[in-house]
Amino acid sequence: KNEVEQSPQNLTAQEGEFITINCSYSVGISALHWLQQHPGGGIVSLFMLSSGKKKHGRLIATINIQEKHSSLHITASHPRDSAVYICAVPYSGGGADGLTFGKGTHLIIQP
Amino acid sequence: DAGVIQSPRHEVTEMGQEVTLRCKPISGHNSLFWYRQTMMRGLELLIYFNNNVPIDDSGMPEDRFSAKMPNASFSTLKIQPSEPRDSAVYFCASSSTSGYSYEQYFGPGTRLTVT
Numbered sequence: 001k002n003e004v005e006q007s008p009q010n011l012t013a014q015e016g017e018f019i020t021i022n023c024s025y026s027v028g029i030s031a032l033h034w035l036q037q038h039p040g041g042g043i044v045s046l047f048m049l050s051s052g053k054k055k056h057g058r059l060i061a062t063i064n065i066q067e068k069h070s071s072l073h074i075t076a077s078h079p080r081d082s083a084v085y086i087c088a089v090p091y092s093g094g095g096a097d098g099l100t101f102g103k104g105t106h107l108i109i110q111p
Numbered sequence: 112d113a114g115v116i117q118s119p120r121h122e123v124t125e126m127g128q129e130v131t132l133r134c135k136p137i138s139g140h141n142s143l144f145w146y147r148q149t150m151m152r153g154l155e156l157l158i159y160f161n162n163n164v165p166i167d168d169s170g171m172p173e174d175r176f177s178a179k180m181p182n183a184s185f186s187t188l189k190i191q192p193s194e195p196r197d198s199a200v201y202f203c204a205s206s207s208t209s210g211y212s213y214e215q216y217f218g219p220g221t222r223l224t225v226t
Contacts, residue, residue: 030213031213033214033215035217042202042217042218042219042220043202043204043217043220044217045214045215045216045217048213048214086154088154090213091156096142096161096206096208096213097159097167098144098146098156098158098159098167098170099144099146099154099156099215100156101153101154101155102153103153104153
């Protein structure tokens with residue numbers, strides 16, 4: 001079964017700063033998911049990636065399959081980016097599997 | 112598209128009562144997942160279905176939990192009898208395996224409180 005480690009657990013930054021959240025996993029995978037959850041809110045899929053890099057607006061996700069590591073970057077951070085960011089991978093590596101999750105990174109962006 | 116629909120959104124019940132949570136996946140999706148989120152344990156996979164067939168239920172905590180998917184548009188998660196430690200937010204998610212997309216779409220969750 002895959003295990004997921006995320007860091008940092010908590011991150012407070014000033015508006016405009018460049019943010020990096022890291023994720024490592026133990027078993028080879030077909031794809032990795034980055035999710036966002038606002039306080040008391042639902043879960044939104046930000047990225048699903050299996051190689052290289054993806055970009056949506058100010059969010060960038062990268063993955064290194066050989067090193068079993070992914071990063072989520074936020075450029076020009078804004079208070080509305082404050083949320084919990086969760087890394088998730090298929091629990092046994094296969095794309096259609098259920099997910100196993102990191103503990104999440106609680107991000108607060110101060111104005 | 113309405114997205115994944117879950118009901119009820121909030122449920123408060125007394126210990127020992129039966130609780131049934133419901134989920135309607137996105138039309139055309141053939142995989143359905145039940146997850147549970149608690150402060151202590153974070154998000155955990157309970158069970159998932161592919162083409163209405165349960166694939167892995169190893170995450171179901173104990174025999175008090177059961178899940179069914181009688182057709183492609185409906186699934187239930189039942190807890191009988193409920194206990195205070197079952198208090199959590201239960202999320203349903205769906206995805207499509209066609210085209211090897213596998214992106215999961217989450218419902219809004221059901222917040223369960225067992226007193």
